[in-house]
Amino acid sequence: MVISFVTGIFLALGQHFLYRSLNHKAYDSEDKKARVVLYGRALAYSCKVAFGGCVILCYRQRIWRTFRERALSVFTIDQLFLATEDPSLFLNWETITKATIVTAMALVLWVIPIATIVLSPAALTFGDFLELGTNNVGVPTLNFTAESFKDWRKRMVMPDGSTKKSLTYWNTTDRDAKTPGWYDYYDQPSADLKRIALMAAYNLKNQTLNRDDARIKSCGGDFNCTYAISFVAPGYNCVEIATGSNDDQKLHEAGAPFDTSALVPRGQNVYLASVDNGDYQRPQPAEFLSNQGGVPSGYIPDDFGFFKSEPVLWIGYSTNSTEPLPDDSPFRQNWTHRFDPHVFSCTHYETNYTVTFNYSGPFFTTHVSSEFLSPVVDTNFSRFDNGTINYNDPGPASNFLTPHLDVPKYKKVAAYHAMGKYLRDFLRGSMELVPPSPVGPSYAKVYSDITITKLVSNSTNEPLDDLPKRVQGLYTDMILSLFSAPQLLVVSEERMDVKTSKYKSTFMYTAPKLWACYIPVIFFVFVILLFGAFTIWEDGTTFGVGFSRIMVTTRNTTLDEISRGACLGNDPFPVELMQTRLKFGVLNEGGHELEYMGIEGSGVGHCAFGVPSELSPIHRGVRYAGLQRRSEGVKKMKED
Incomplete structure (x- = not known):
């Protein structure tokens, strides 16, 4: 997260220094003009990727905190997982009221491309520039x-x-x-x-x-x-x-x-x-x-x-x-x-x-x-x-x-x-x-x-x-x-400093326009970075949204029952299932899973999605079932 944020800042500075080097510079070659403009757009796109990457990483951490604190409908959970590609969550009142922070993060993520890719290149334009200077030349005079x-x-x-x-x-x-x-x-x-x-x-x-x-x-x-x-x-x-x-x-x-x-x-x-x-x-x-x-x-x-x-x-x-x-x-x-x-x-x-x-x-x-x-x-x-x-x-x-x-x-x-x-x-x-x-x-x-x-x-x-x-x-x-x-x-010459001016068709860079686009982005991404870092500290671990994470967090017999007959991943999804409210927490169940995995001690629970009545809160520092525990259990089974 930090590397993405810092990289975005350096890329924004790179775009600034590139534009500043082009300021009031004239190019006769149209190909060269187009090339340097594309360099700036490439930097703007890279800024979008870097800042967007930081927001996405922070967003992933925060949605799991939201799932732990709020019971949300499957439809809302769906939208939160797809926030980077589906802006319809901004029309869902449940995401706005019950997942306000992550919805705001998603909004920043959608606005970043407008500020970086669309608006920031407008800071570099092409127009007439009045170049002022002084020449020491021989001017005609009368003697x-x-x-x-x-x-x-x-x-x-x-x-x-x-x-x-x-x-x-x-x-x-x-x-x-x-x-x-x-x-x-x-x-x-x-x-x-x-x-x-x-x-x-x-x-x-x-x-x-x-x-x-x-x-x-x-x-x-x-x-x-x-x-x-x-x-x-x-x-x-x-x-x-x-x-x-x-x-x-x-x-x-x-x-x-x-x-x-x-x-x-x-x-x-x-x-x-x-x-x-x-x-x-x-x-x-x-x-x-x-x-x-x-x-x-x-x-x-x-x-x-x-x-x-x-x-x-x-x-x-x-x-x-x-x-x-x-x-x-x-x-x-x-x-x-x-x-x-x-x-x-x-x-x-x-x-x-x-x-x-x-x-x-x-x-x-x-x-x-x-x-x-x-x-x-x-x-x-x-x-x-x-x-x-x-x-x-x-x-x-x-x-x-x-x-x-x-x-x-x-x-x-x-x-x-x-x-x-x-x-x-x-x-x-x-x-x-x-x-x-x-x-x-x-x-x-x-x-x-x-x-x-x-x-x-x-x-x-x-x-x-x-x-x-x-x-x-x-x-x-x-x-x-x-x-x-x-x-x-009688016409002679006298050397003197002459004030000169010349209108040239050049690149014209307006730095305030560029930073008017990037400063809000940097500010909001930095705030989001603080939220993400605080969430990691608060949870004591990091989270992801890959298939493996979804697979292990949905291993719940209750979910198997309510989703029976809807296992093809097809659209449209059953409406009654989409309206079911789920939460992320520790399952209130017996130790049969632990025994199956060969792990001793009933203090290690299983974290998964489920209905709120069957879940308990996740506590920081408690060792819940994970890959490390499972590998130890499998090793013991082989020894036996």
Whole structure:
């Protein structure tokens, strides 16, 4: 009994450790999956055999104690002997009331297969598992400082044979770089930058351009991942100056090139942008250039190729409030709804970006935070006597960026300027809105490339609300889209720990489910084991239910008489016999059997089934007739 119980516990532990070893493990082979599942089911079946064996052994001990204490019908005795294969005893009120303990044991025996074979394998399932980890990989980042030290005369060849390319094209005062005092100066953005800027502007998705294999490269394999990078790049700091027609005075004080009178409803423009005032002159003064392109001939002006200022973007737009105009409104003759004009300015800044990339399957999202550091070119314009801006007189001159003094800074600012130029190309121009009254309908006349960007509503063809923030966002998207071209000089790599995750189809083991099946079984089997052990101690011997045990315990002349005519073991059995109540005890008879067996002493009795009136209780420690006594008697008979 103990060995069976302990074996069952070890088998349950074996199933647990097997399932735990399979937890979150993926198998490509279906045969191997089926094989390991069968291993678990085999252990579950073995548990059932072990625990069931313990219960059966204890049950055998207990039914004999029940037969000694209770007089039961032959039908009930039949059912108790067949309890392991016939569950009908649970419908017999006599077994429930007079043999409660053994009936409960039988119930546990019938429930064990459900808990072990049926339910316990459900602790191991197959599904999607989110595997979390960390990879130390090289992720792409931006390094505009690399532009500071690029010489267009020298190709930068990468190990794979590709060439790193700059964001800018350059002119020079000497192609051979031999003339004393020679220097290179900025010409225009490169073709690679133009391609990326156009694609970023045309892109209407909620994600920036990126490489097709960006997730594999950045996450270190076929994972989802999250990481954050920081870099310094250009950015536009946009601030709203005027909201509504009453803020024109603020615009005049700020030196804006227009006011809200140019915007709907007072004016005809629903969008108006002035983005070129103070721009870098290209080409540099033509009278100083030779027929060799950007190479100057003869005298070179002192300020040749200087970055003296960066254009400030002045943008005005009007939004439809969807609120109908009152009948007494002065704008009622042209417009049906109230329009709110806005004017804002954007200054080009060197900006510290912190970007969090989140790759998930074929998609990715970015969360960007920025800190504006300092203007790209820190100069201001003087004013004429009438208060208007003199864009030909920036200052102070000490903040000019020259191509022959601080060359690294000049080249980096040139890259910033090239990025800003393409944003200005899309924002430049205007959109006129034809009034819907009196003839209608209203429609826009477009004189700007802003309509090819996501800054304009797809339904109304008018600028979207919160345009300052959207302009900053478009410029940020253009910068992040540089990651789609790893051949660019500014795209570099930074090693960092990346948080990875991946859904895998694996085995999934839930230990509480397994032990929710086994703990009740172990508990009840242990209680039954204690009952069985106590019964053996109480009886002083062990019992069995084999044929030999039945044969010797039914050797009673009374049983011979009442069972006469029913000796074939046939079904159905006589009803009157099945209703006869029997008990197990010591027969109250003479010593003829003892004398026949050659055993001396009348104190040794015969234990058998019989009617209660002919039986006495069995006492622990008394030596009743058994094989040992019989063998001694037979030996004596032979000697005589």
